[in-house]
Amino acid sequence: MHKYLPHTESDIEEMLKVTGAQTLDDLFSSIPKKLRLTKPYNIPSALSDDNLTKHMKNLASMNQELVIFRGAGSYDHYTPSIVKSLISRQEFLTSYTPYQPEVAQGTLQYIFEYQSMVCELTGMEVSNASMYDGATSTAEAMFMAHAQTGSSKILVSETVNPRIIEVVKTYARYRDIEVLLVPSMNGETDLSFIEKNGTGSMGLIVQNPNYMGVIEDYSKFADVVHAQGGLFIMNAEGQSLGILKTPGEYKADIAVGDLQSLGLPLSFGGAYIGYLATKMQYVRKMPGRICGITTDVEGKRAFVLTLQAREQHIRRAKANSNICSNQSLMALAVTIYLSTMGKQGLVDVANESMKGAHYLYTELLKTNKFEVVYNKPFFKEFTLKAKFDVKAFENALLKKNILGPLHIGDNNLLFAVTERRTVAEMDLLVEMAVNQK
Amino acid sequence: MILEGLLYAESHEWLKVEGKQAYVGISDHAQHALGSVVFIELPKVGASIKKGDTFGAVESVKAASDLYMPVSGKIIEVNSKLESTPELLNDDPYGSWIIKIELSNPSETSALLSSAQYAPLCEE
Numbered sequence: 001m002h003k004y005l006p007h008t009e010s011d012i013e014e015m016l017k018v019t020g021a022q023t024l025d026d027l028f029s030s031i032p033k034k035l036r037l038t039k040p041y042n043i044p045s046a047l048s049d050d051n052l053t054k055h056m057k058n059l060a061s062m063n064q065e066l067v068i069f070r071g072a073g074s075y076d077h078y079t080p081s082i083v084k085s086l087i088s089r090q091e092f093l094t095s096y097t098p099y100q101p102e103v104a105q106g107t108l109q110y111i112f113e114y115q116s117m118v119c120e121l122t123g124m125e126v127s128n129a130s131m132y133d134g135a136t137s138t139a140e141a142m143f144m145a146h147a148q149t150g151s152s153k154i155l156v157s158e159t160v161n162p163r164i165i166e167v168v169k170t171y172a173r174y175r176d177i178e179v180l181l182v183p184s185m186n187g188e189t190d191l192s193f194i195e196k197n198g199t200g201s202m203g204l205i206v207q208n209p210n211y212m213g214v215i216e217d218y219s220k221f222a223d224v225v226h227a228q229g230g231l232f233i234m235n236a237e238g239q240s241l242g243i244l245k246t247p248g249e250y251k252a253d254i255a256v257g258d259l260q261s262l263g264l265p266l267s268f269g270g271a272y273i274g275y276l277a278t279k280m281q282y283v284r285k286m287p288g289r290i291c292g293i294t295t296d297v298e299g300k301r302a303f304v305l306t307l308q309a310r311e312q313h314i315r316r317a318k319a320n321s322n323i324c325s326n327q328s329l330m331a332l333a334v335t336i337y338l339s340t341m342g343k344q345g346l347v348d349v350a351n352e353s354m355k356g357a358h359y360l361y362t363e364l365l366k367t368n369k370f371e372v373v374y375n376k377p378f379f380k381e382f383t384l385k386a387k388f389d390v391k392a393f394e395n396a397l398l399k400k401n402i403l404g405p406l407h408i409g410d411n412n413l414l415f416a417v418t419e420r421r422t423v424a425e426m427d428l429l430v431e432m433a434v435n436q437k
Numbered sequence: 438m439i440l441e442g443l444l445y446a447e448s449h450e451w452l453k454v455e456g457k458q459a460y461v462g463i464s465d466h467a468q469h470a471l472g473s474v475v476f477i478e479l480p481k482v483g484a485s486i487k488k489g490d491t492f493g494a495v496e497s498v499k500a501a502s503d504l505y506m507p508v509s510g511k512i513i514e515v516n517s518k519l520e521s522t523p524e525l526l527n528d529d530p531y532g533s534w535i536i537k538i539e540l541s542n543p544s545e546t547s548a549l550l551s552s553a554q555y556a557p558l559c560e561e
Contacts (some may be wrong), residue, residue: 284476284496309476309501318503 066403067425068266069360071381071416072211073134073161075261077239077349078420083263083336092332101305107328108303111291114331117338121241122255123248124277128288129326130334134258135164137274138205138235139171140287140321141254144278145231146177147285147320151202153178157189159210160235168205177202187214187374187383194224203230203253209240213381213414214374222251231282238262238275238334240379242346243354247277254278263337264330273330284310287321352419353380356426360417363430370433373412381416383408388436397432404429438465440531444546445555446507451531454546460534461507463495466559468530471497474523479515480536486510488545492536495526508545510538 068076118127131137234247239261247255292306312319370384397404405413449467476496491503514537
């Protein structure tokens with residue numbers, strides 16, 4: 001029996017006998033002949049184990065291994081080997097979001113642990129079992145605010161990652177929600193614009209640190225948004241929460257963001273993981289699965305999926321979100337990562353990243369090839385304006401196996417530094433910049 | 438059980454009219470169909486809601502249902518006791534009003550059902 005194709009020839013024969021069909025094709029007789037594929041699939045035939053390994057090695061050798069100085073939402077942090085080792089266990093790797101949940105106590109337990117860790121990280125009261133990524137969780141937060149307030153206008157700061165704004169706009173379009181962008185003033189969200197234009201809106205979405213890397217001071221924002229009857233929604237990337245002021249401390253109503261930086265590899269298109277956490281008073285407007293803890297009939301601790309009446313399989317078309325899934329395996333990776341690193345480990349990674357970023361910032365400015373853009377506090381990402389051809393710089397770096405900063409328009413470059421970047425790697429980047437014209 | 442003297446909507450809310458004002462709750466049949474009610478979402482006082490639009494929602498251990506306005510009106514009071522003890526809707530559905538409204542258009546009540554007219558709707 002093949003691991004992933006469980007039916008043997010005799011299984012198939014037996015099932016055909018029961019159904020009374022002569023061949024497998026007879027099972028499709030209700031589909032008109034002209035709609036059926038009559039020739040073989042245009043895919044190569046199966047390879048032997050040895051040849052498959054060679055084929056995959058060949059493909060892998062076409063990859064260029066890069067030293068990464070780019071972030072903009074996804075970060076090259078180190079993942080301890082225990083994470084990959086544990087999540088590769090078959091009972092984790094092949095399981096899906098729990099649909100017959102209470103049978104899978106182990107799955108529910110790690111989801112519960114995950115939710116507890118997200119609450120601790122964000123300073124919020126309740127978290128769901130995870131979402132696809134930081135962008136969709138941000139859009140789901142907008143739906144929560146929409147349901148809570150009944151308003152059809154949302155304010156979104158222009159300092160939010162433009163790709164997140166695009167996703168928010170896409171979601172907004174299908175609920176007739178107007179997205180009003182709040183202008184950025186010197187790299188920070190313009191509070192006075194919100195004071196003038198926020199009344200009657202469902203709330204405000206901001207990001208910290210923002211897209212350009214600036215750590216914004218959101219101390220006054222919650223009070224302004226709340227006075228206008230809206231919800232204050234903050235997007236914060238997971239790794240930053242180890243040392244920065246949390247959404248909870250900023251009195252945010254909903255905290256969202258991506259957790260890729262906590263134990264997941266950089267990969268084109270994901271799979272990443274988004275979190276969504278809020279205050280208990282909004283729990284019934286929350287999207288996604290929520291795991292709870294209780295006791296069974298014998299008084300033993302038991303984990304359950306709770307508050308399911310919110311969800312689509314019960315609430316049908318009236319459900320506030322159509323998410324009935326979660327990123328279970330990714331949530332497990334995050335949970336193992338956080339358990340492995342511990343509180344101090346998380347702080348150390350953040351501090352190392354920040355130290356590196358500030359070193360690189362200073363060294364790059366010394367070259368006189370860059371101008372300061374914002375002069376504001378930053379964490380592990382920062383923006384500098386280049387005085388040279390940025391495309392040529394990018395190509396020169398690629399030749400040295402370096403993925404350079406992201407060009408974010410107007411000759412501005414967005415650099416990211418994680419704890420994985422060595423002084424030698426940063427010095428090489430600086431040296432490359434010196435030679436640019 | 439269907440209480441006489443109240444007006445009923447096909448969506449299983451009851452209405453008790455007192456002059457230009459009225460109390461709204463859910464029928465015994467509705468609470469029975471829902472099962473143990475664990476949560477109620479109440480509207481904001483002052484909101485004007487049209488007949489047939491939702492004014493809130495009730496959630497039981499097995500279902501969640503919207504509550505519909507039997508007639509158009511302005512919310513003048515909500516039974517906030519239900520927020521902490523929603524099970525009162527099961528224990529005493531006719532004694533547990535959910536909202537008190539001011540009727541926007543009193544003639545709309547003529548379209549509602551009497552207890553006798555409502556009874557067949559509860560037979561399934």
